[in-house]
Amino acid sequence: MSVHPTLPRDTGRAGQDLNTQALRADARRESLRLLALLSPSLFLVFAIIIVPIGWLFWLSLFDEAGALSAANYARFFEQASYIKTFVTTFRVAFIVTGACVLLGYPLAYMLSQLPRRAASICLIFVILPFWTSVLVRTYAWLVILQRKGLINSWLIDLGVISEPLPLANNLSGVVIGMTHILLPFLVLPLYASMKTIDTDCLRAGMNLGAGPVATFRQIFFPLSLPGLASGVVIVFVLCLGFFVTPALMGGGKVIMWAMRMEQTTSLYSNWGAGAALGVVLLVVTLALLGLFQWLLGARATGVWSSR
Amino acid sequence: MSGDVGLPISHRQRLWLYALGGLVLLFLIAPSIIIVIMSFSDSTLLQFPPQQWSLRWYQSYFQSLEWRDATIVSVKVAIMTTFVATPLGTAAAYAINRGTLRLNGTINALLTASLIVPVILIGIGTFFLYARIGLNNTLTGLVIAHTVQALPLVVLTVLSGLRSYDMNQERVARSLGAGRVAAFWQVTMPQIRFSIVSGALFAFITSFDEVVVSLFISGGETTTLTRRMFNALRDQIDPTIAAISTCLIVLSVVLLSVAQMFGRRH
Numbered sequence: 001m002s003v004h005p006t007l008p009r010d011t012g013r014a015g016q017d018l019n020t021q022a023l024r025a026d027a028r029r030e031s032l033r034l035l036a037l038l039s040p041s042l043f044l045v046f047a048i049i050i051v052p053i054g055w056l057f058w059l060s061l062f063d064e065a066g067a068l069s070a071a072n073y074a075r076f077f078e079q080a081s082y083i084k085t086f087v088t089t090f091r092v093a094f095i096v097t098g099a100c101v102l103l104g105y106p107l108a109y110m111l112s113q114l115p116r117r118a119a120s121i122c123l124i125f126v127i128l129p130f131w132t133s134v135l136v137r138t139y140a141w142l143v144i145l146q147r148k149g150l151i152n153s154w155l156i157d158l159g160v161i162s163e164p165l166p167l168a169n170n171l172s173g174v175v176i177g178m179t180h181i182l183l184p185f186l187v188l189p190l191y192a193s194m195k196t197i198d199t200d201c202l203r204a205g206m207n208l209g210a211g212p213v214a215t216f217r218q219i220f221f222p223l224s225l226p227g228l229a230s231g232v233v234i235v236f237v238l239c240l241g242f243f244v245t246p247a248l249m250g251g252g253k254v255i256m257w258a259m260r261m262e263q264t265t266s267l268y269s270n271w272g273a274g275a276a277l278g279v280v281l282l283v284v285t286l287a288l289l290g291l292f293q294w295l296l297g298a299r300a301t302g303v304w305s306s307r
Numbered sequence: 308m309s310g311d312v313g314l315p316i317s318h319r320q321r322l323w324l325y326a327l328g329g330l331v332l333l334f335l336i337a338p339s340i341i342i343v344i345m346s347f348s349d350s351t352l353l354q355f356p357p358q359q360w361s362l363r364w365y366q367s368y369f370q371s372l373e374w375r376d377a378t379i380v381s382v383k384v385a386i387m388t389t390f391v392a393t394p395l396g397t398a399a400a401y402a403i404n405r406g407t408l409r410l411n412g413t414i415n416a417l418l419t420a421s422l423i424v425p426v427i428l429i430g431i432g433t434f435f436l437y438a439r440i441g442l443n444n445t446l447t448g449l450v451i452a453h454t455v456q457a458l459p460l461v462v463l464t465v466l467s468g469l470r471s472y473d474m475n476q477e478r479v480a481r482s483l484g485a486g487r488v489a490a491f492w493q494v495t496m497p498q499i500r501f502s503i504v505s506g507a508l509f510a511f512i513t514s515f516d517e518v519v520v521s522l523f524i525s526g527g528e529t530t531t532l533t534r535r536m537f538n539a540l541r542d543q544i545d546p547t548i549a550a551i552s553t554c555l556i557v558l559s560v561v562l563l564s565v566a567q568m569f570g571r572r573h
Contacts, residue, residue: 030405031407035402037399037402038403038414040395041395041399041462042399046417047436048432048452049455051436052436055432103334106327107331111328125336128559129336131516131563133516133518133533135516135533135536136555138540139536141338143353149353153353154355180334180335241425243519244518244537247541248537248540265434271435275431278425286423
C-alpha cells in the first residue's frame with residue numbers, strides 16, 4: 001500500500017481508525033525508505049565533515065601538555081603574529097569584496113539589460129572561469145603579474161616604467177588573483193536577481209518623468225540590493241577561508257587565515273592551535289551566513305544552483 | 308521574446324555600460340586565453356605573444372613519467388568519484404524532493420555543508436581522520452573525500468531537474484502495478500536523465516580540479532595532478548604547467564558544453 005488511498009466518506013468510526021492506523025504505518029514506512037535513500041550521503045558527510053571537525057574542536061580545548069585550557073584561543077589575542085594574520089585576512093577580504101562589487105555590478109547590470117541571446121553568450125565567459133581550476137587561473141595570473149611577467153615586460157618595452165612593478169608575490173597579486181576567482185560568485189546571484197526585477201516598474205518610473213539615472217537610482221538599484229547582498233556575503237565568506245591563491249601569489253608575505261592553519265598543522269604539527277584557528281574560522285563563516293539568512297531570509301548557497 | 312527590455316533608452320546611450328561590461332568580461336577570460344597561447348611557445352621565457360611556436364611543453368608533459376602518473380591518478384579518482392557521487396546524490400535529491408521528512412531543512416544543510424565549511428578545515432580534518440584509519444595516500448581515501456565535495460553539486464543539479472518533474476507520474480505508474488524501482492527507472496529517470504548527466508559532469512570536474520583536500524590527503528604514488536601542479540608552482544614557473552593548464556581548460560570547456568547541451572534539451 002504505497003499509493004495513498006483516499007478515505008471513503010461513509011466508513012464507520014472503527015473503519016476510520018483502522019484506516020488512520022494503516023495510513024500512519026504507511027507514512028512511517030515511506031519515511032524510512034526515504035531515509036534509507038539519504039543515509040549513504042548523510043553518512044559520508046557525517047564521517048568526512050562533521051566527525052573530524054568535532055574531533056578538531058575537542059583537540060583545540062587542550063594545551064600542548066594535554067591539560068584542558070583555553071590557551072589555543074587566548075593565543076589569538078596575545079600573539080602579534082596571529083593578530084597580524086587576522087588583520088591581513090579581513091583586509092584582503094574587504095578589498096576583494098569591494099573590487100568584486102565594483103567590477104561585478106556593472107557586468108551583471110549589462111547582462112540583465114542585454115537581449116537574451118547576447119546575454120547567454122556573455123554568461124559563458126562568466127561561467128567558464130567558474131569551472132576552470134583555481135590552480136590554472138592562479139598560474140595564469142602569476143605569469144601575467146610576476147617580475148618578468150607579461151605586464152612588466154610590456155610596460156618596460158613601451159618605456160612606461162624602467163623598473164618592474166611589484167605586482168605578484170605581494171598583497172596586490174593576491175587581491176587581483178582572488179578577485180578574478182571570486183567574481184563569478186558575485187555576478188551569478190546578482191544577475192539572477194536582476195532578471196527578476198519587473199521592467200514594468202522601471203517603465204512606470206520613466207513614464208512619470210524620471211530620467212534614466214533617477215530610474216536606476218531610485219527603482220532598479222534598491223531592487224537589486226538583495227541579490228547584491230547575497231553575492232557580497234558569499235564572496236566575503238569564501239575570502240576568509242581562501243588558500244590556494246594567497247599561498248601561491250603572496251610570496252610568503254601575505255599570510256592569510258587558511259595558510260596560517262596549514263602552516264600550524266603541517267609545518268609545526270601544532271594540532272591544537274591549528275584546530276582552534278579552524279573552529280573560529282568556521283564560527284565566523286556560519287555566523288555571517290546565519291546573519292545574512294536571518295536578515296534577508298535567503299540562502300547564500302543559491303549561487304551554486306544559479307549556474 | 309523580442310529581445311529588448313523595452314525601456315526608452317537607446318543602445319547608444321548604453322555604450323559606456325557595454326564598454327565597462329566588456330572590459331570586465333575581458334578580465335575574466337583573458338588569463339585563460341593567454342595561457343592557452345603561451346603553451347604553444349618555443350621559449351622558456353614568458354613572452355607574449357610568443358616569438359616562435361612549438362609543442363615542446365606538451366611533449367615535456369606527456370613524456371614526463373611524474374606528470375603522467377599524476378594525471379592517471381586524477382582521472383581514476385575523478386571517474387570513481389563520479390560513479391559514487393552521482394547515484395548517491397540522485398538518491399538523496401529524490402528523497403529531499405519528496406519533502407515529507409521532518410528534518411528536510413537540516414538534511415539539506417548537511418548535504419550542502421561542503422560548499423559552506425572552509426575547505427581548508429575539511430582538508431585538515433580529513434587528513435587527521437585518515438591518519439587514524441590509514442586512508443591517507445590511498446585512492447579510496449581520495450574518492451571518499453572528493454565524493455563529499457561533489458555530492459552537493461549533484462544533489463542541487465538533480466533537485467532542480469526533479470522540481471520541474473511531476474512526481475504524480477511515478478504514482479500513476481505504481482498504481483498501475485509497477486514496482487518502486489521499475490517506476491523510477493522507467494518513468495522518472497528518463498525525464499530527469501539530463502540533470503543526472505549534468506550532475507555527473509559537475510562531479511567529475513569537481514574531483515578533477517580539487518586542490519586543497521588533495522594537498523593534505525594525497526601523496527607518494529597517489530599524488531594527484533593538482534597537488535603536483537601546486538608544488539611545482541611553489542618552486543618555480545615551469546612552462547610545462549601552461550601545457551597542462553591548457554589541457555585542463557579544454558577539459559572544462561568540453562564538459563561544460565556537454566552539460567549546457569544536455570541542459571538545453573532538458
